[in-house]
Every structure is written in structure tokens, then in C-alpha cells.
Amino acid sequence: APRIGIIGSGIAGLAAAVRLRLEGAHVEVFEAADTPGGKLGELVLGEYRFGIGPSLLTMPQYIDELFTLAGETPADHFRYQRLETVCRYAWEDGIWLDASGDPETFAHEVERVLGVPAQRVLNTLAHGAEKYRLTGHTFLEKSLHSPKTWLTPEVGHALTRLHRLDLTRTLHQVHERDLGEAHLVQLFDRFATYNGSNPYRAPGLLSMIAHFEHGAGAFVPEGGIPAIGRALYDLAQRVGVIFHFNTPVAEILTRPGRQRPRAVGLRLADDRQVLLDRVVSNMDVFFTHERLLPNAPAPTRVLAREKSTSALIFYWGVDKPFPELDVHNILFSVDYPAEFAALEAGTLCDDPTVYISISSRYDQSAAPAHGENWFVMINAPCAAPHQDWEALIQRTRERVIDKIERMLSRRRGQAVALRDMIAEEAVFDPTTIEASTLSHQGALYGTSSNDRMAAFMRHPNHSRHVDGLYFCGGSVHPGGGLPLCLLSAKIMTRVMAQREPWPHNVPSS
Ligand code: FAD
Known part of the structure; x- marks a missing residue:
């Protein structure tokens, strides 16, 4: 069986590790951070706990599938529930709408609130x-x-x-x-x-x-989204994957081949070399080429593709409950085209749409009994040299608080003073997202899907320039977001089986 090294333990790296190990490979994961999960990390501020990245879980069956593959019962290790209300929407004109995960209920609520025929x-x-x-x-x-x-x-x-x-x-x-x-x-x-x-x-x-x-529905995992990373890490360990944390990879080692170079191992940041038969990168494909393969030919057109948006996130420990809010809430901007025009211009508009996710609604241990853990996110442009994030954060923070206070006060029929209730605070912007998970320009979902060719222009799950090098994760095919990252690991494993089969790894359709 081949020795396979995986760079990164994001959700796709973990899924790839489980799949390859179950096919008999010797698998080692090299992770720069001190914990697994990548963007599924956790932030603790005083008595409040937050998922750093994703808040919405769809298609959990792709997580279950990994436990089933290992011969385990998924619910013994990872449990989740379907949300009745997938999101609560509000507009500045006073309209509020609860969107049910059940299509019929949702459609009839739309008819009741907005007067649009349910059909x-x-x-x-x-x-x-x-x-x-x-x-x-x-x-x-x-x-x-x-x-x-x-x-x-x-x-x-x-x-x-x-x-x-x-x-x-x-x-x-x-x-x-x-x-x-x-x-x-x-x-x-x-x-x-x-x-x-x-x-x-x-x-x-x-x-x-x-x-x-x-x-298909929206789901909430027991223990919050970071529990997904922990459950997959535990599974990977049970099936025999070896992990190295605090171990950044500095270079993918190659040797010349007949047509193109071949990956033969990794050089770690402390200069140790690890010899391998194949390498899988779960690191952003742009940085994989720029930092780990500086001398190899690169797919320049693919790497230059427009990125998805990034985010500005406020993690607030709020020391009072807000009954007006649900688990997922959206307070819409008045002028949606202007919001996207600002993002395209590399900045933030004056009235952004505000997303508030409160995981302590379903995971009480994430906040003290008297409070709530607010993950407040607005869409933001990718990190670019001309931006001044300190100024943008200061200005936007005030506007976001004003908007929440305005809309909740109207709903409650009395003034709401959110500013005084923020007991804990941390802020992430595109530059911090880029630095903490090494995602190029802080893009949340790899490349954008803003044109018809986007799917074809995503980097494939194998390298066309270096033999024995494969890719999984949000920056490559089929794209970002938890379900697609899990699928990228599945596709990558199949591509590897087709290109370089080994006895336990027969190509499947
Ligand atoms: P990543 O999570 O990007 O992890 C890559 C790993 O590689 C990291 O652990 C990093 O430390 C490691 N690494 C990088 N370079 C090296 C190196 N040289 N050596 C060793 N290790 C290295 N998705 C959803 O489905 N729902 C949501 O609600 C949602 N919301 C999001 C909100 C935010 C704020 C963010 C940031 C993302 C969100 N996403 C959401 C997207 C989702 O989080 C990502 O698509 C997914 O987690 C990416 O996983 P990945 O496998 O590509 O790896």
C-alpha cells in the first residue's frame, strides 16, 4: 500500500484521510495549526464559545457516510437535528418572515406574509x-x-x-x-x-x-459545528491515520519524471524531509503552488480566477437573551444591488445585510444561562492591498449595531440597547481569515461561481503538472462549503484510484 501524506486537516483533509486509510493506504496528516478542523475551529471568549467559521449545516449524510464506510453507526459518534425554521428574515419596512424547512409550510407562510401565491x-x-x-x-x-x-x-x-x-x-x-x-x-x-x-x-x-x-433541510449538530471536526478527527484516529500538529509543510518534494515532475515527499518547516508515494493537498490550491511548489509549472489561468467573497465577523457574547431572534437570522439591506456593487468595488456598503447565528439556542453549553453567543457576519470583499480593515471595521461595527438596534426595537416596541450588552467581543476580517487558515485573500469558498464556466475552471482534484499530487478542499472541484468539501475528498479518492490503483483500491465508477 502507498504512503500518502496529506497537507492540512480541514474537513476535506480529514475525510480524505479516512477514505484513503480505509482503502489500505498508510496515511499521515501534516497540520500547521495545533488542532484539526481548519475553518471548523472554535473560539472561546470568557463564558462564551463560538464556531469560528461555518454556522449552517446542510447534507449531513456526507458526514454519516464516512462512519458507515468504517463499519460504524454514525449516530454513535455524531448526532444532529433538522431545524424547523431554517432562517428568520427581517426587512427594514417591518416585515418578518420565518422560513420553514418544510416547503409547504414555507410557501404558505410566504403567501400569508408577502401575499405571493404559495404555488x-x-x-x-x-x-x-x-x-x-x-x-x-x-x-x-x-x-x-x-x-x-x-x-x-x-x-x-x-x-x-x-x-x-x-x-x-x-x-x-x-x-x-x-x-x-x-x-x-x-x-x-x-x-x-x-x-x-x-x-x-x-x-x-x-x-x-x-x-x-x-x-433537503438545514441541520444543527449536537455540540455545534466544531463538533464535526472533532468527530471526524476521532474517526480518522480510530481507523489508524497518523496526525502531526504544529507541523507546517514548507515544500512538496519532487523528482524529475519522463513527462513532468513527480511528488516524492514533503519538506517540513523545521527542514525534516518525509518520503512519500503520493501527496494530497488540502491547503488552498493557490498557496500550495505559490509556497510549496515555487519552481514547478503552475496552472496560472485557474489560479487567477476571481475568488468567492470573504466575511467580516463579530463574535459577541451578549449577556441578555433576545426572544425576537431564532438560530439563523437575516436582517436585510434596503438596497441589495448596492451591497454587491460595493463588494465588487472591494469595499463595504453603508447598510449591509446582517446575518446573526446563535448556536447557544440549540447548544446551551455555548453561553451562560443569561446570555447568547452571537456570530454576526456580513459579506465582505476578499482581502486586497488598498483596504484599511481597521477603519472599515470601526465604521461597520457602528452601522451594524445601529441596524440591529433599529430593527429589534421596532419589533419589540421598545428601545433595545445592544451596545451595552456586548460582554465579550472578537472580530475576524478577510485578512485574519487568510492568515488563520491560509485561504487565499480570505475567500470563504475558494473561487466564485459568478459565471457559467466557473465549474469547469475550478482546479481539478489531481495536478496536471506534478504526478502523484492530488487536491481536496474548498478551493478545488467541486467547490467550497462543507458538503462540497466532503465530496471533493470522495472525488479525489476515486481519481487517485483511477490514475494510480493499488490492490485494495480498485477504481469504481
Ligand atoms: P480548511 O478548513 O481551509 O483547512 C485547511 C487546513 O490546512 C487548515 O487547517 C490549515 O491550517 C492547513 N494548512 C494550510 N497550509 C498548510 C501548510 N503549509 N502545512 C500544513 N497545514 C496547512 N460552509 C458551510 O457549509 N456552511 C457555512 O455556514 C459556512 N460558513 C462559513 C463561514 C466562514 C466565516 C468561513 C471562513 C467559511 C464558511 N463556510 C461554510 C465554508 C467552509 O468552512 C469551508 O468551505 C470548509 O470548511 C473548508 O474546508 P477545507 O477542507 O477546504 O479546509
């Missing part, structure tokens, strides 16, 4: 589900760089239904056409941000994302 919402969700059925398996679960992917009946069927995929319209145009009502269009447009894209540019095909949340 219109159900049709829109069904159309998103159809897009997923037609393309999801091909684009999200397979390598796009293998001819086999394209020679299947399902691709043939999708080609006969191309007109249903809305490839020539933007996501916003699709929602204008199908939903028509301004609040509802904004609600559905927001799904573009689930992979860091812009609804006024992203293709209408992305309307399938609404189906993930309202059809």
Missing part, C-alpha cells in the same frame, strides 16, 4: 430540485476531467433539458421572472452567497441551492 414558491423550489437532479450528480459528485463523466445517460438526459437549467439568465433574473415580489426575490437571491457569489452575475442554475435548504 409560485413551490414551483420555484421544484424547479431548483429539478436542476439539481439534472446536473448535481455529474457536477458535484464526479471529476469533470474524466471523459467517463460525460459519456453517461444522465448527461444525455440533461442535454435534452438544457432549456430548464437557466444557463443564459442570472440568478436574480430567474427570481424576478418566477417570484416577482421584491422581498421574496431578495430572500432567494441571497442563496448566491452560500458559495460566495453575486446573484446579479451568477447563473440561474444556482437556484438549486434553495432546494438544499428548503427541500
Whole structure:
């Protein structure tokens, strides 16, 4: 069996480690940080605990699958519940809407609150589900760089239904056409941000994302999102993966090959060398090339692709409960186009949409009994040299607090003074996100999906320039977000089996 080294223990690195080990490889993971999980890390501020990164879990079956593969019962190690209300939405004109994870309930609530016929919402969700059925398996679960992917009946069927995929319209145009009502269009447009894209540019095909949340459901894990990283790390250890923490990799060692160089090991930051048969990088693909392979040829066009958005996050320990809020809450901006125009210009608008996630609502141990752990996030541009984050944070913090106070006071019918209730605080901006998980420019989801070719222009799960080098994680195919990262590990393992099989690792379809 081959000796495989994995750089990074993000969710995809952990999933890849489990899969490769179960196929009989000797697997070692080299992680720069002192804990596993990458963006799934945890932040403790006094009596309050926060997930540093993701707050929304969809498609947990891809996590379960790893335990099942190892012959274990998933619920013995990792438990989660489906949320009834997936998100509470509010607008400055006083409208509040609870979006149920059950499509029928959601559609009837939309009809009650916004006056849009329920059937219109159900049709829109069904159309998103159809897009997923037609393309999801091909684009999200397979390598796009293998001819086999394209020679299947399902691709043939999708080609006969191309007109249903809305490839020539933007996501916003699709929602204008199908939903028509301004609040509802904004609600559905927001799904573009689930992979860091812009609804006024992203293709209408992305309307399938609404189906993930309202059809397949949104979930909360016991112990919060960081529990996912811990559960997968424990599983990896049980199946025999070896971990090295505080061990940054400084270089991927290569030797010349007949057509291109071959990866033969790693040089660690302390100059130790580890000889390996294959290398998997779960590190951002841009930095893998820039920092670990400075002398190897690089896929420059792919690496230069526009990145997804980043975020500005305030982690607030709030020492009073807020009954007006649910687990996931969105306070919308008045001018959504202006918000995305500001992001494209590399800055923040004056009235950003504010997302508040409160995990202590389902994980009481994350905050003291009298308080709540608020994860307050606004979309932000990727880190760029001209930005002054100190000034942007100061200005935006005031505006965000003003907006929350204004909207909650109106709802409560009496003044709310949030400023005085923030007992603990930490702030992450695109530069800190870049530094802490080494994601190029602090992008949350790798490259953006703002054009029709985005899926084809993502870096594949193997290197075309260095043999024996593979990739998984949010910066490569099929993209960022927890479910797709888990799928990237699955696709990568299959690609490796096809390119360099070993006895226990027979290629599967
Ligand atoms: P990462 O988590 O990026 O980890 C990479 C690892 O590699 C890190 O541990 C890093 O230390 C290590 N590493 C890097 N360089 C080296 C080196 N040279 N040597 C050794 N180790 C190295 N997704 C959702 O599904 N739902 C959400 O609600 C959501 N919200 C998000 C909010 C925020 C603020 C962020 C930041 C992300 C969010 N995401 C969300 C996206 C999701 O978190 C990511 O797509 C996913 O966690 C990325 O995982 P990954 O496997 O690519 O690795």
C-alpha cells in the first residue's frame, strides 16, 4: 500500500484521510495549526464559545457516510437535528418572515406574509430540485476531467433539458421572472452567497441551492459545528491515520519524471524531509503552488480566477437573551444591488445585510444561562492591498449595531440597547481569515461561481503538472462549503484510484 501524506486537516483533509486509510493506504496528516478542523475551529471568549467559521449545516449524510464506510453507526459518534425554521428574515419596512424547512409550510407562510401565491414558491423550489437532479450528480459528485463523466445517460438526459437549467439568465433574473415580489426575490437571491457569489452575475442554475435548504433541510449538530471536526478527527484516529500538529509543510518534494515532475515527499518547516508515494493537498490550491511548489509549472489561468467573497465577523457574547431572534437570522439591506456593487468595488456598503447565528439556542453549553453567543457576519470583499480593515471595521461595527438596534426595537416596541450588552467581543476580517487558515485573500469558498464556466475552471482534484499530487478542499472541484468539501475528498479518492490503483483500491465508477 502507498504512503500518502496529506497537507492540512480541514474537513476535506480529514475525510480524505479516512477514505484513503480505509482503502489500505498508510496515511499521515501534516497540520500547521495545533488542532484539526481548519475553518471548523472554535473560539472561546470568557463564558462564551463560538464556531469560528461555518454556522449552517446542510447534507449531513456526507458526514454519516464516512462512519458507515468504517463499519460504524454514525449516530454513535455524531448526532444532529433538522431545524424547523431554517432562517428568520427581517426587512427594514417591518416585515418578518420565518422560513420553514418544510416547503409547504414555507410557501404558505410566504403567501400569508408577502401575499405571493404559495404555488409560485413551490414551483420555484421544484424547479431548483429539478436542476439539481439534472446536473448535481455529474457536477458535484464526479471529476469533470474524466471523459467517463460525460459519456453517461444522465448527461444525455440533461442535454435534452438544457432549456430548464437557466444557463443564459442570472440568478436574480430567474427570481424576478418566477417570484416577482421584491422581498421574496431578495430572500432567494441571497442563496448566491452560500458559495460566495453575486446573484446579479451568477447563473440561474444556482437556484438549486434553495432546494438544499428548503427541500433537503438545514441541520444543527449536537455540540455545534466544531463538533464535526472533532468527530471526524476521532474517526480518522480510530481507523489508524497518523496526525502531526504544529507541523507546517514548507515544500512538496519532487523528482524529475519522463513527462513532468513527480511528488516524492514533503519538506517540513523545521527542514525534516518525509518520503512519500503520493501527496494530497488540502491547503488552498493557490498557496500550495505559490509556497510549496515555487519552481514547478503552475496552472496560472485557474489560479487567477476571481475568488468567492470573504466575511467580516463579530463574535459577541451578549449577556441578555433576545426572544425576537431564532438560530439563523437575516436582517436585510434596503438596497441589495448596492451591497454587491460595493463588494465588487472591494469595499463595504453603508447598510449591509446582517446575518446573526446563535448556536447557544440549540447548544446551551455555548453561553451562560443569561446570555447568547452571537456570530454576526456580513459579506465582505476578499482581502486586497488598498483596504484599511481597521477603519472599515470601526465604521461597520457602528452601522451594524445601529441596524440591529433599529430593527429589534421596532419589533419589540421598545428601545433595545445592544451596545451595552456586548460582554465579550472578537472580530475576524478577510485578512485574519487568510492568515488563520491560509485561504487565499480570505475567500470563504475558494473561487466564485459568478459565471457559467466557473465549474469547469475550478482546479481539478489531481495536478496536471506534478504526478502523484492530488487536491481536496474548498478551493478545488467541486467547490467550497462543507458538503462540497466532503465530496471533493470522495472525488479525489476515486481519481487517485483511477490514475494510480493499488490492490485494495480498485477504481469504481
Ligand atoms: P480548511 O478548513 O481551509 O483547512 C485547511 C487546513 O490546512 C487548515 O487547517 C490549515 O491550517 C492547513 N494548512 C494550510 N497550509 C498548510 C501548510 N503549509 N502545512 C500544513 N497545514 C496547512 N460552509 C458551510 O457549509 N456552511 C457555512 O455556514 C459556512 N460558513 C462559513 C463561514 C466562514 C466565516 C468561513 C471562513 C467559511 C464558511 N463556510 C461554510 C465554508 C467552509 O468552512 C469551508 O468551505 C470548509 O470548511 C473548508 O474546508 P477545507 O477542507 O477546504 O479546509
